[in-house]
Amino acid sequence: MRKIILAATAVASFTLTSxxxxxxxxxxxxxxxxxxxxxxxxxxxxxxxxxxxxxxxxVCSACHSLKYIAFRNLEDLGYSExxxxxxxxxxxxxxxxxxxxxxxxxxAMPSDxxxxxxxxxxxxxxxxxxxxxxxxxxxTKARVGGPDYLYNLLISYEEPxxxxxxxFGMEYNSVFSGGQIxxxxxxxxxxxxxxxxxxxxxxxxxxxxTAFLHWAAEPKLEVRKTTGIRVxxxxxxxxxxxxxxxxxxxSRLDNPRD
Amino acid sequence: MDRKKGVGRRAFEWFDAQLPIVTxxxxxxxxxxxxxxxxxxxxxxxxxxxxxxxILIATxxxxxxxxxxxxxxxxxxxxRIMRDVNSxxxxxxxxxxxxxxxxxxxxxxxxxxxxxGSYKAPREVLWWLGIILLIxxxxxxxxxxxxxxGQMSFWAATVITNLFTAIPVIGDSITSWLWGGFSVDNPxxxxxxxxxFLFPFAIVGVVVLHIWALHIPGSNNPLGIDASGPNDKVPxxxxxxxxxxxxxxxxxxIFFAIVFWAPNFLGHPDNYIxxxxxxxxxxxxxxxxxxxxxxxxxxxxxxxxxxxxxFGAVFVLFILPWLxxxxxxxxxxxxxxxxFFWILVADCILLTYCGxxxxxxxxxxxxxxxxxxxxxxxxxxxxxxxWIEVPKPVPDSISASVTSxxxx
Numbered sequence: 191m192r193k194i195i196l197a198a199t200a201v202a203s204f205t206l207t208s209x210x211x212x213x214x215x216x217x218x219x220x221x222x223x224x225x226x227x228x229x230x231x232x233x234x235x236x237x238x239x240x241x242x243x244x245x246x247x248x249v250c251s252a253c254h255s256l257k258y259i260a261f262r263n264l265e266d267l268g269y270s271e272x273x274x275x276x277x278x279x280x281x282x283x284x285x286x287x288x289x290x291x292x293x294x295x296x297x298a299m300p301s302d303x304x305x306x307x308x309x310x311x312x313x314x315x316x317x318x319x320x321x322x323x324x325x326x327x328x329x330t331k332a333r334v335g336g337p338d339y340l341y342n343l344l345i346s347y348e349e350p351x352x353x354x355x356x357x358f359g360m361e362y363n364s365v366f367s368g369g370q371i372x373x374x375x376x377x378x379x380x381x382x383x384x385x386x387x388x389x390x391x392x393x394x395x396x397x398x399x400t401a402f403l404h405w406a407a408e409p410k411l412e413v414r415k416t417t418g419i420r421v422x423x424x425x426x427x428x429x430x431x432x433x434x435x436x437x438x439x440x441s442r443l444d445n446p447r448d
Numbered sequence: 449m450d451r452k453k454g455v456g457r458r459a460f461e462w463f464d465a466q467l468p469i470v471t472x473x474x475x476x477x478x479x480x481x482x483x484x485x486x487x488x489x490x491x492x493x494x495x496x497x498x499x500x501x502x503i504l505i506a507t508x509x510x511x512x513x514x515x516x517x518x519x520x521x522x523x524x525x526x527x528r529i530m531r532d533v534n535s536x537x538x539x540x541x542x543x544x545x546x547x548x549x550x551x552x553x554x555x556x557x558x559x560x561x562x563x564x565g566s567y568k569a570p571r572e573v574l575w576w577l578g579i580i581l582l583i584x585x586x587x588x589x590x591x592x593x594x595x596x597x598g599q600m601s602f603w604a605a606t607v608i609t610n611l612f613t614a615i616p617v618i619g620d621s622i623t624s625w626l627w628g629g630f631s632v633d634n635p636x637x638x639x640x641x642x643x644x645f646l647f648p649f650a651i652v653g654v655v656v657l658h659i660w661a662l663h664i665p666g667s668n669n670p671l672g673i674d675a676s677g678p679n680d681k682v683p684x685x686x687x688x689x690x691x692x693x694x695x696x697x698x699x700x701x702i703f704f705a706i707v708f709w710a711p712n713f714l715g716h717p718d719n720y721i722x723x724x725x726x727x728x729x730x731x732x733x734x735x736x737x738x739x740x741x742x743x744x745x746x747x748x749x750x751x752x753x754x755x756x757x758x759f760g761a762v763f764v765l766f767i768l769p770w771l772x773x774x775x776x777x778x779x780x781x782x783x784x785x786x787x788f789f790w791i792l793v794a795d796c797i798l799l800t801y802c803g804x805x806x807x808x809x810x811x812x813x814x815x816x817x818x819x820x821x822x823x824x825x826x827x828x829x830x831x832x833x834x835w836i837e838v839p840k841p842v843p844d845s846i847s848a849s850v851t852s853x854x855x856x
Binding site for chain 2: 419
C-alpha cells in the first residue's frame with residue numbers, strides 16, 4: 191500500500207516536472223504583490239477599498255461599467271446608509287412608465303445598480319475607437335493572474351520597443367497580451383485627491399483600485415474564509431475521532447476474544 | 449418472549465415485516481455484506497464517489513431554484529447566486545468543485561480497478577456498468593459546464609457539439625438536432641439544463657445496478673484471489689463503514705481546502721466573461737478531467753478519426769477484460785504488468801498536460817506519442833505480457849497472507 195502511494199507520487203511528480211516549461215513559455219511574468227486578502231485568513235482593508243472605490247468613481251467609471259454592484263453593496267466598504275443614499279442620489283436614472291405611460295427620471299436609490307457610462311455596447315465602441323471597455327465587476331476573476339495581473343497592467347504603460355509598431359489608437363503595455371491595448375494610461379501622479387490624505391501615487395492608485403475590484407468580483411471572500419476555518423476545524427476533529435474509532439474497531443480482528 | 453422486547457424493537461419488527469428496507473440495507477452495506485478483510489485505502493474511492501454524487505445532487509437542486517436557463521439571464525443569475533442568494537456562493541463553489549472531486553474519486557477508483565484486475569472474471573458486467581457510469585458522468589459534467597454561459601461554456605459547447613458534424617452523411621442533421629437550431633443558442637442551453645438535471649438520476653440508477661453487480665461476486669481485493677473461508681472476510685459494517693468514514697474525512701479536508709481557499713483554481717478565468725458568439729477565446733480548453741480525451745482528439749489531424757479515437761479511448765475499456773490475457777488479477781504479483789501500469793498512469797498525466805497546451809510543436813508531438821501509447825498499451829502490451837510474464841507466487845488465502853504479515 192505504502193509502496194503504491196510512493197510509486198504514484200513519484201510517477202506523477204516525475205511526469206509533471208519533466209513537462210514543466212513546455213506550456214508556460216508564452217506567459218508574461220507578473221510581479222506578484224502582497225494583498226491583504228491573500229492567505230489563509232486574509233481579508234479586505236476597508237480603508238483601501240474606499241480609496242479604490244474613489245479611483246473607480248473618479249477615473250474608471252467614465253468608461254467602465256460595474257453592473258453587478260448596487261449602491262447598497264457599498265455598506266460592505268464601511269460607508270453608512272446616509273452616505274450611500276447621498277451618493278446614489280447624485281445619479282439620475284430613467285424609470286417608468288408612470289400612470290400616464292411616460293418615462294421619467296428620478297434620483298438613484300441604494301437598491302439601484304451602478305449606472306452604466308454608455309447606453310449600449312455600440313455607443314461604447316463608437317466612443318472608444320471601436321473598442322468595448324469591459325465591465326469591471328468580475329475583472330480580477332476573469333483574467334489569468336487575477337489581481338496581480340490587473341495591478342501590473344495598470345503600471346506597465348511604457349515607451350514601445352523600437353521594433354514594435356503601434357497601431358492607430360493603441361498604446362503599448364508590456365503586460366497586455368500582444369502588447370497593444372486600446373485603453374491609454376489612466377493613472378498619473380496626484381490625479382485624484384484621496385479623502386483620507388494618502389499620497390496618490392500611480393502605484394498606490396493601481397493597488398487600491400485592484401483591491402476594490404477584487405472585492406467587487408468576490409464580495410464573499412471574507413465570509414468564505416471564516417466559514418472555511420470553522421468547517422475545516424469541525425472536519426478535522428471528526429476525522430481524528432473517526433480514525434481512532436476505526437483503529438478500535440479493527441483491533442477486534444487481532445484479538446478475537448475481546 | 450415478545451414481552452421482553454422493548455416497544456421500539458417490536459415497532460421495528462412490525463414495520464420490517466411489511467417493508468424490509470432496513471434488512472435489505474443491512475444486506476447491501478451493513479453487517480450481512482461480508483467483504484475481504486484486506487481491502488486497502490484505494491477501496492475507499494467507490495464510496496467517496498457515491499458521497500460526492502449525493503453532495504452534487506443536493507447542492508444542484510438548490511442551485512436550480514435560483515438559476516435561469518436563458519442566454520440573456522443565465523450568466524446574471526449565476527452572479528445573483530454568488531452575491532445575493534443566501535449562501536449561494538457556498539452552494540455554487542461546492543457544486544463546481546464537487547464535480548472535479550467526483551472525477552478525482554472516479555479516476556482513482558478506475559486506476560485501482562486497472563491495477564488490481566477488478567475488471568476480470570467474474571466482474572466484467574460490474575466493470576461495464578462502471579464505464580457506463582463514467583460516460584454518464586461526462587455527459588452530466590459537460591452539460592453542467594455549459595450552464596453558467598460564460599465564454600468557455602459557450603465555446604466548449606460549440607467545439608463538442610461540432611464533433612458530431614464529423615459523422616458522415618447524417619452528421620449535420622444530428623448536430624442541428626442537438627442544438628435545436630443552427631448554432632449553439634437558447635434552445636441548446638434549455639435542453640442542456642434539462643439534461644443536466646436528468647443525468648444525475650440516471651447515474652443513481654446505474655449506481656444501484658453497479659452495487660448489485662458488485663454483490664454477486666463480492667469485492668475484489670489487493671491480492672486478487674477469491675475470498676474463501678470465514679477468516680478471509682469481515683462484515684462491511686462496522687469494519688468498512690468506519691474505514692470509509694475516516695477516508696471521507698480526509699477527502700473532505702482536501703475538498704474543503706479548495707472550496708474555501710482556492711474555489712476558482714480548477715476553473716478557467718474566461719468563464720467569468722459572459723458568452724459572446726462573436727468573440728472566440730484565444731485558447732479553448734475543457735475542464736481538467738477532459739484534457740486527456742481532448743489531447744487524443746487533437747492529436748489526430750483528421751476530424752472524424754480524431755473523434756473516433758477520443759470515443760475509442762473510453763470504449764476500449766469495454767473489451768479490456770478480454771484484452772488482458774493474464775489469469776492473475778492483482779498487479780502485485782505481476783512484475784512486468786506493474787511497470788507498464790505506471791507507464792500508463794504517466795501517459796495519462798502526459799496527455800492531460802498536453803490537452804491544456806496549444807496543439808503545436810512539442811505538446812502536439814507528445815500528445816501523438818501519448819495517444820499511440822494509450823492504445824498500444826491496451827491493444828498490444830496487455831495481451832502480450834499476459835502470455836509471456838512469469839507471475840510471482842500468489843498466496844493461498846487472504847487470511848494466510850494477513851497472518852504472515854503480522855508475523856514479520
